[in-house]
Amino acid sequence: MLTVSHEVVSVELDLVGGLLACPGCRGRLRPWGWARERLIRHGVGSDLALVRGRPRRGRCADCLATHVLLGVDLAxxxxxxxxxxxxxxxxxxxxxxxxxxxxxxxxxxxxxxxxxxxxxxxxxxxxxxxxxxxxxxxxxxxxxxxxxxxxxxxxxxxxxxxxxxxxxxxxxxxxxxxxxxxxxxxxxxxxxxxxxxxxxxxxxxxxxxxxxxxxxxxxxx
Ligand SMILES: [Zn+2]
Incomplete structure (x- = not known):
């Protein structure tokens, strides 16, 4: 798992362009589908909302490990x-x-x-x-x-x-x-x-x- 920009297009460009490094070996991550769906609670009080999302996943071209790309707004x-x-x-x-x-x-x-x-x-x-x-x-x-x-x-x-x-x-x-x-x-x-x-x-x-x-x-x- 690694932290990436919360902007989907930016992440996609980085992933396709081979700009994201594998946390394990520093090899280049390539697009590899999406992780399972997550339900995230946003906001406080009356602004509280449940938001569904499936984080992008990448696979290292060198060690072949897959990694979930989590937006910087999530932990x-x-x-x-x-x-x-x-x-x-x-x-x-x-x-x-x-x-x-x-x-x-x-x-x-x-x-x-x-x-x-x-x-x-x-x-x-x-x-x-x-x-x-x-x-x-x-x-x-x-x-x-x-x-x-x-x-x-x-x-x-x-x-x-x-x-x-x-x-x-x-x-x-x-x-x-x-x-x-x-x-x-x-x-x-x-x-x-x-x-x-x-x-x-x-x-x-x-x-x-x-x-x-x-x-x-x-x-x-
Ligand atoms: Zn790797």
Whole structure:
């Protein structure tokens, strides 16, 4: 599974053009049908809607492994959009509220929201270290990119990812990049999963092709 642009046409062009790299061997991915249908909950409150979709799938021309191409608005193994998960994390960091009131506010099951927040909390140190390093590597004026001082590990992680979203927005000359989009684009579809950060093995953090409306195709390295 890998994270790609949420713009279908951009993904298709990258896939056909051989611009998407296999997460396993860096070989070129070629079109290979679609993954099974997913039902994703979008929005909050009266805007809550169930949306069906079948992500594109690619197969590596070298190792022949198949990979699901997940749009940057979605996270692996989550039935809600990344924006909703991000809203839960922001509420936790901003107010220190527990998972119950946040779940009530978002209109999501308590156990689901507890899972999101737990995963982000235990991943905080890994996320903060990885994205702080990226900000200092890629940010021309790193000091100006940091948001208000953060409290706690989760706040620090959120601030670091938000700072890197600022780096990406400047690089691609787009107004803003949502922090969860930066996280998923760079760390991959398991950005919101504790397993992604658990073993502290720093997988390659690379900017995906097609980031920021297809202006990409460049690596972050
Ligand atoms: Zn491969």
């Amino acid at each position: 692996a193994r989550r039935a809600d959009t990344a924006a909703v998960i991000a809203a839960a994390v922001e509420a936790k960091v901003a107010s220190g509220a527990g998972h119950r009131p946040i779940a009530g506010w978002l209109g999501r099951p308590v156990s689901t929201v507890r899972g999101w927040l737990r995963a982000f909390m235990v991943s905080s140190t890994g996320i903060m270290e990885a994205f702080t390093a990226l900000v200092h590597r890629d940010g021309a004026d790193a000091a100006g990119l940091w948001p208000a001082p953060a409290t706690g590990p989760a706040g620090g992680a959120l601030a670091a990812v938000a700072a890197y979203a600022g780096v990406l927005a400047a690089r691609f000359s787009v107004g803003t990049v949502a922090w969860q989009s930066a996280g998923l684009a760079v760390a991959g579809p398991f950005f919101f999963s504790a397993s992604r950060w658990q073993d502290r093995v720093q997988h390659e953090l690379a900017l995906m092709p097609g980031m920021a409306g297809g202006k990409g195709g460049r690596s972050a390295g």
